[in-house]
Amino acid sequence: MHRAVSAVTLAALLALHFDVWWADPRPADDVLPGLPAELGFRLGWMALAWLWLLHFTARVWRTDEADAG
């Protein structure tokens, strides 16, 4: 289950990163004061990617038994 969630989420993250293939550029306006839309999108993406890595390292990555012991 964790592997499936991890794989689907990773694919979605990569698809979002490569949105230059199909999406129009984000406008130059701020989405929050002092945060332009493009920067906000990338920082939000990185926050999600970090959460993905936390999930991956905690639930999917099987530690070598010799190390764990």
Added chain:
Amino acid sequence: MTTLALVLLGYVALVLAVGALATRRAGTSPEEYFLAGRTLGPLVLFMALFGTNCTPFVMVGIPGRAYHDGLGQFGLNAPIIALVVPLTFWLIGVPARREAARLGALTPAELYARRLSSNAVGWVLFAVFTAYTVPYMVTGVLGIAVNLARATDGAVSEPVGAAAVLLVALAYTTLGGMRATAWTNVVQGTLFLLFMVAALVGITHALGGLEAAFARVRTVDPSLLTLAPERALFRPGAWTSYALLISLTVIAFPHMLVRLLAAKDEAALKGAIRLYPIALVALWLPAVLLGVFGAAEHPGLEGAASDGIFAVMIAEHLPAFFSSLGLLALLASVMSTLDAQILTLGSMLTRDVVDRVRGDRDDRADVRAGRWFGAIVTVAVFLLAEVCRRAEIAIFDIARFAFAGFCTLVPTLLFGVRWRRFDARAAIGSIAAGNAVLGLGEAGLLPSSPFQPVFWGFAASLAAALALGAVGRRPAGTGG
């Protein structure tokens, strides 16, 4: 000038002291000298990996590019590095560390030679790693030498600056091997990171806050805040090619891979992976934002002038001593990479050339040879840097080619530790195919396409690896 001299002397004393401290903890075995006894814990491992990522490219190249291309430089680089580089640590680093420990391998080339039961694989990897690492080292040395000469108004000439930087890096590397380079990287990475964050906070404050700074950029050139399609780098083919280059090249640096081999256990690797994206934001955000803010403050700069925008913003908006700290951060970024490269090339010359030719191994002789070869590599890099400087050779173009070349090694590094059928023939075929196609692309001999040569070089190495691996058979008893 006096402040600068004191700051630089203080830094040199600090890294030499840390190197000497590491020496007291070091044993005399090759495993201890080349891999710190495979005992690097999460924090030191993370800083060693991260310090190797802190390069003048981030502090000089990226602000200069962001000056012209805007915020897109952040989206182009930081997100994909933050996700894919840690993934490659898991995909390649984890099994490589495990296999290196099992097989008693101390260098990446030695690992794959033993794993694939082929001396030829070891020779090929040694040759390619060396051919692509040396130009990378030369760019760092030339970059810091130019900046030292500028900062001292020529009092420290470029050759003297280059020699001094190399000698200091060689001194603590030779003293304490991997442990010394890892410990000094903790100091260097911390210095670099703190400086970048402090510069961003200080300059943004001086500009009236983030909202005011971005409003000014919007007034001068709003396209700097979007992925403007008129900028070639943000078109799909270039974006994809660059993503491949920037995210895959890191794991194929031999000095990066060897640090993963030095991890104490997988928990240390997990810890490093979790910290990596956070540090990446702290590193790249200041570099890009200060370049973008600089474009609004000083529009119309080109070439070297725009490359110097980071230094200009610091000089204009922060107290004078920050300029000295900036040079220190740059020095730290160069040395944190150079030390690892000196150590790794020295270890490969010892283990992958001398030991293989000689046919026997002597622990004490290996460590002694590693030290001497580190010195020889240092002298060779200095001489090459001098040749490039005097002949005005475009070494940065060679380094860019080298980065693309590292990407062609990734299929071999991955399948060599993850796929039982992947054998020596597949490894050599993959590396040869990838580099041949990359060379053709760089020479302009491939048909026109939206993708850059690195894309085709990587695709060729991957296709050859899959095709040859599918029909390959690993000799029995080689593990896997």
